[in-house]
Structure formats: structure tokens, C-alpha cells
Amino acid sequence: MSELRFLTPAGSSELQVNRSSPCSLEEAPAAASKPRHSLGVLHASYSVSHCAGPWWDIASRRHKWTRQILKDVSLYVESGQIMCILGSSGSGKTTLLDAMSGRLRRTGTLLGDVFVNGRALRREQFQDCFSYVLQSDTLLSSLTVRETLCYTALLAVRGGSQGFFQKKVEAVMAELSLSHVADRLIGNYSFGGISHGERRRVSIAAQLLQDPKVMLFDEPTTGLDCMTANQIVVLIAELARRDRIVIVTIHQPRSELFQLFDKIAILSCGELVFCGTPVEMLDFFSGCSYPCPEHSNPFDFYMDLTSVDTQNKEREIETYKRVQMIESAYKESTMYRKTLEDIERTKHLKTLPVIPFKTKDSPGALSKLCVLLSCVVTGCSETCLPCPVPVLRAVSDQESEDGLYQKWQMLLAYVLHVLPFSVIATMIFCSVCYW
């Protein structure tokens, strides 16, 4: 077995998380009354077709080119585990998360299945099951942290007293170390606000309020300094230990995080070239005659090894061949076979655990409309102007994909909100013109 000790610097004690031993569904001790949840992606492929020329060039529009973005990707992960997906820019990480969470646009063709607890998910079930934290934070800048989370809680959970919501929000803020900035504005580039790392935490907190069992994070560390990035990843790993399935894509993790992940997957040009535990990763690449040099960051080393260099044709052919060789070795490995066996086994379990949907006890349409109206009115109280449409649109796109409300509810709330402004503006304009 490969030596892991050299990868963990002496000062990385704060990165220790309470790791539960990863055992399979059938090995789960009988004493643990709760069954482990599982997520399997089986032979996922995604391709898009585009017309070759501009719309006015009729001749060229007859020709279409097709590009395969994901190629036969299979993954398996259980609750209590955190999986890290690595890959160079454009390798298909975001597309894979979008495919898993049912958020791909209908322009492409997706093949393959997503199984949760052994059952293939239907399209309408995706948003009720997955919680997805996007690469960019879409939050209303003119609300405070507490207001943002209160509105999310009011939209996600039905009934409950004022105290119930307050307690829930305070608990999530404490869990994510946000209590000290609870009354500060989210802000933006023009009028300041909380830091980028704190904004990331608010986005995670908003998802946690919906009590998800499957959480996907797309590049949660982008734009953060090393220390904040590590803190965020450790926090996400902690969330996984609390009986959740967590999948996270990261560009350039630090070597200290190597042992934090239960599984590491590497994508290259849409193909899965490796997926296994950190120890299996070291063994596998050593077996392919690419041992990780001592004192180097295994993430950097393996990423370089599995990236296609397109700087010139020779390098491209050479690196592509290497990636193909690694990919074939992985497809013949026991790790790949085990992934397929695990997915197959969960389908045939005698007692399948129920699909872990997010809190479904959400308020009615009218209550949601009132909450949204209150949200946009509070949002404008800081600037005394209606919320900018592009910002509101981005927030409503994201939150409606999360299943918090329908897009038309936010639109209606906005129309009701701007109505008085429009009436007053028209009256002033008419009065000036008239007199």
C-alpha cells in the first residue's frame, strides 16, 4: 500500500474531520438503524449538436456538428462520503453535476441513468432530491445575511412560529460560522458587504435550510485564498460526515486535502479516467508507471498527467495517447468493476431505503408570493430603488431550479413591487407635461 504520510504536513491538524469508515450498504452494521443512502451515475453521456454556420447561411445550416461532452461516466457514492471531481478547465465537471442534478438544457442529448438508493430518478424528482451550490453566488445584495436566510427558510418550510424560523436560521448560521456577520449586508462590488468566503457560506447555508441529503458543489473554492478555500472544503467534508452524500468539483486543491476525500474522480475531455480512494489513486498511477514524486502535490501531478495539452499538434497527440492509456487501464481495473457492481447491487437490495427528498413541507403559492413580495420590498429599502431586474432574474432562476418557488411567482411579486413606482413616475411626468 502506498505511503500517504508525506502528504500531510505537521501543521494540518485543523483539517482533521471525523471520518466514518466507508463501508458498503451491505456491510453497514445492523446496529445503525438508518440505511445508508447511495447515489449512482451509470454510463452517462451527453452530446450537443449545433448548426455549422450562421442562421442566414442556409447552405451551411444543413450541416450539423455534434460534440460529445460527457463520455460514458459511471460513479457511485454513499452517504457519509465526500467525492471530489478534478479536471482541467473544459473537462466537463460542471456538465456532469448539471447532468446529475437534472439541470442540463434540453438542447443536448443525455444518455444513462442516475440512481438514488437504487431507483432511477425521474426528471421531475431531480430538483426535490439534489441541492446544488453553483460556482457563482446568486444572492440579493441589498439583504442582510439573516434576512437572506430567513426568506429562504420561509419559502422552504411550511407553517411554524416566528421563533421556529429564527431558531432554524440561527442554528444554520452558527454551524457555518456566520453569526458574527448576521446583520451585515450581502453587498456587491459597488457598495461593499461581506467577504467572498462568507458569501459562499451564505449560499451553502441557504441550501442547508432545505435539509438536503445529496449536496453538489461546483467549484466552491474559486476566487478564495488558500486558507479560506481549505476552510470551506473542510466544512463541506463535515457536512458529508453527517449522513449526507457530497460531491464537489475543485480546480486546484491543496495537498493537505488529499486524505480528506473518500473518493477522487478525474475527468479529462469528458471521460472519467480515474475514480477511487486516495490510496487507490496512488497505487493505480504507480501501476501505470506514473508514481507521484515525493513532496509534490498529488492533485497537481495527476491533473497534469491526465490533461490534454493543446499548445501544438505533437503535444496534443502525445498527451491524448497518455490519457487514453490511463483511461483504458482504469476501465479494466477492479475499481471500475466495483463501481458498476455497487450500482447494480443497490438496485437489487431487498429493502430499498426511500429516496431522500428535501423538505417537501413547503408553504402554499399565496404564502410564497407574500414572502417574495416582502423580500423584494426589503431589498429595495436600502437603495430606495426597485431591485435591478438582471439580479432578481438570476436569483429567481437559481431558486426556482432549487424548487423553492415557480419563476412566475417572483415575476408577479416584482410587478406588484414596481407598480407604485410606475404610477408615481407616470403621475409626475403627466403633471409636468400638463402644467
Ligand SMILES: Nc1ncnc2c1ncn2[C@@H]1O[C@H](COP(=O)(O)OP(=O)(O)OP(=O)(O)O)[C@@H](O)[C@H]1O
Ligand atoms: N450546451 C453546450 N453547447 C456546447 N458546448 C458546451 C455546452 N455545455 C458545455 N459545453 C462545452 O463542454 C465543455 C465542458 O464544459 P464544462 O462547463 O462542463 O467544463 P468544466 O470542467 O466545468 O470547466 P471549468 O473548470 O472551466 O468550469 C466545454 O468545452 C464547454 O464549452
Ligand SMILES: [Mg+2]
Ligand atoms: Mg465548471
